[in-house]
Amino acid sequence: MTEPGDGSEFERARRASDERALVESAKHGSTAAFEALYRNHVGKVYGLCLRMTANRATAEDCTQEAFIQAWRNLPSFENRSAFGTWMHRIAVNAVLAQGRRRREQPGDDASVDEAADRLPDPGIGDDGDVIDLEQAIARLPAGARQVLVLVGLYGHSHEEAAAMLGLAVGTCKSQLHRARDLLGRRLAAEESAS
């Protein structure tokens, strides 16, 4: 997975170094350092949770839970991956745990339409095409949506996404195919209607 960033190599290295320092301080109990980490990563974490759950309130809960879990488990974080990647995995786990609590199985479409009506989030922007696409993603079946979000939007490999979602790689690929197919048809239908 690639880290967000548009600066030079030097700038990226400086940011990584700063982040390591923040992680070390937070490990030793600094909530100020952890708040800085939160500010740096909340957009990506919330974006992931929002797209995966298709529900704003649930996405907020998952985002909070993810950061609380990160705080609890930070002492065992050994910088083998970037903090953002680690945080991303915790966020996916938070979404899946939330789904288990709600007995929501992948493929269960209950409440998706209702949730999709509440999307897009105000933070997404006001580009009409983007809004259409966000709404179409939110209306996808949960299993297909989660794979599309992880692989299609956040750049995970099928292997990574399958491991995170507890799926076979083949299932992951077929879910992505299904998601793209459904999205394409829905967007085409909306285009022809407008």
Place this chain on the structure above:
Amino acid sequence: MNSDRTDPATRLEDALSRLPQCVEPPRDLWPAIEARLEPRATIARRRWLWPAAAAAVLLIGASSLITATLLRRDEVAAVRRADAPAGVAATVAAFGPGQALGPSYLAARQELARSLEARIGRLPPEGRRQLEKNLAELRRASAEINAALELRPGDPLLEELLLNVYQDELAVLASVNQLTGGSGAGATTDPTRMQL
């Protein structure tokens, strides 16, 4: 959507790539998060509770099994002492004053000693290999789950799996106990059921 492009799949990919990865939450979530952050010392104390509980379960189970096995060995030892040429007094003492041990009982005890010894020492190589294999697999599984827990810290599913592996390990130990003394010829030559 960009209607300049004719290929729907390409247009979809383009549109997906334009979606921002970052979406700011509609409200600041930090105050609610900060209110739930526990001091590091509290977390460190609680972090030890779960593995300590699992270890305690394992320890209690294992020590019970060891005790049971040792008790069975004591039975064997008592029988062996009784088998000794000068052990008549000792056997009388073992079964109460004034009790005389007839030849049939002595023979039965010898049989029991043989069968217990055989059961302990004659665990089928296959069974022994299987038990060793099972234990090795369980230990490998617990190592892998621990490694996965490092990647998915606090994952309740993984923690549950780890606890299950510990319990399975206990079950294997219990089966060792059963195989070495829980059933078989010993049941028919149990000294407590013997008619003296």
